[in-house]
Amino acid sequence: MEKQGNLHIVMVPWLGFGHMIPYLELSKCLAQMGHRVSFLSTPRNIDRLPSVPLDLRSQINLVKLTPPPVDGLPEDAQSTVDVPPDHLHYLLKLLDELEDPLSAFLDGDPSPDWIIYDLFVYWAPRVAARYGIPTVVFGSLSAMTFSMMGPPSVPMVPQPKKPEKSTGPPPWVPFPTIVVQRYYESVQNAKTVSTCASGSDLTVGRRVRTTLQGCHAVAIRSCPEFEPEWIRLLRELHDKPVFPIGLLSPSISEINGTQHDTWVDQDQEWLDTQKRGSTVYVAFGSEFQLSKEQVTELAFGLEISEFPFFWAYRGDPRLLPIGFEERTKGRGFVRLGWAPQARLLAHVSIGCFLTHGGWSSTIEGLALGKPLIMLSMFGDQGLNSRAMEERRVGVVVERNEEDGSFTREAVTKCLKLVMGEDEGGPIRSNAREMMKIVADKERHDQYIKEFADYLIQHRRRDVVPAHVR
Secondary structure, eight states, X not given: XXXXXXXXXXXXXXXXXXXXXXXXXXXXXXXXXXXXXXXXXXXXXHHHSOOOOGGGTTTXXXXXXXXXXXXXXXXXXXXXXXXXXXXXXXXXXXXXXXXXXXXXHHHHOOOOSEEEEOTTOTTHHHXXXXXXXXXXXXXXXXXXXXXXXXXXXXXXXXXXXXXXXXXXXXTTOOSOOSOOOOHHHHHHHHHHHTOBOTTOOOXXXXXXXXXXXXXXEEXXXXXXXXXXXXXXXXXXXXXSOEEEOOXXXXXXXXXXXXXXXXXXXXXXXXXXXXXXXXXXXXXXXXXXXXXXXXXXXXXXXXXXXXXXXXXXEOSOGGGSOTTHHHHTBTTEEEEESXXXXXXXXXXXXXXXXXXXXXXXXXXXXXXXXXXXXEOOOSTTHHHHHHHHHHTTSEEEOOOOTTTOOOOHHXXXXXXXXXXXXXXXXXXXXXXXXXXXXXXXXXXXXXXXXHHHHHHHHTXXXXXXXXXXX
């Protein structure tokens, strides 16, 4: 047991870097307050995490849990960046194989005051209950996304409705909103929610319900100033404490810090040649590969828009249209592989962010005052995108309702709207105003402190284990 006022917290994130990175950021925030954190994941994932700052390394223990091999999954495939989306069932199985290693870790160091775990880790409350350790679900999602899942008592089995039958948000949302799931998204998400781990009949939907029923509190990556109505609704839906812990957005000092030493001079030199606010930054995260058709339409949309662009492209370069780079030479820059996104977005030449609408990317863009053009690909991205369009800090690219396809003309239309001198003015202004909330580190640090105070007041000696189903 840690001394009074200091905690030992175990973190168990999902096997995706879009989850592990926010977990690491939360770990650093708690470590800065003097708490000790054990961050648990597979060996390859631990090795690929960003370096922990030197002054926090004594407080953050990166623990490698080694699961047994999973049939059908290559040995070095341990996260969502390593496998295609249709291999989710293998990763779920790999995640479940961490249950025994977590128990072994607790046997060797049974001192944690709390376990903070992800939405897919349905077995974490079962393990925690054996040791009398209270738990928090931290999904690193917005309050809106959590709320759209509905109350824990409602089965999470979405039934896609044809476009002509779509009527609006679910019945538990009591206020008007444009945040609804499109037909093509509901088809995709229904498939995901119905997925089971290899050799199991437990669906993703039931996993999520089990994690939420078994925890003592819920933490969300948000703040009341950013999503006031959704946070109020989430608290009404869940009969347990709900904590907005801030947006975990990068500070300017972090963006310019030594952890970005892979910054390439050629990138900055090219951006330096562009006019202030003239250039579109394009990136779709690390966990989704665009199809040839999507790459083609996006590339031609950028080309015919005539705006300068910097495309951080992680896909197969052979999918780019023939002659595209040559035709846009000087006006466009295609950066292959990984790129330091926050630092690129911070450059004065960047005028807007064409993004998939992932929650981390959305926060990074708005933390730097960049308006958004949103072209979602999977998961919560469509909902995030419409929530940001509702707040008029960006626009959503028009899609075919049946299959989600889009055209180059739709891409160009959004670029001209957001980057246009007159029409885009209010959107750009709103994004700059939103920056005052998203980039307010003092505000978000206070929410982390309030969360940590709750953890201190309700540490393991004061709690009765949650009911575990």
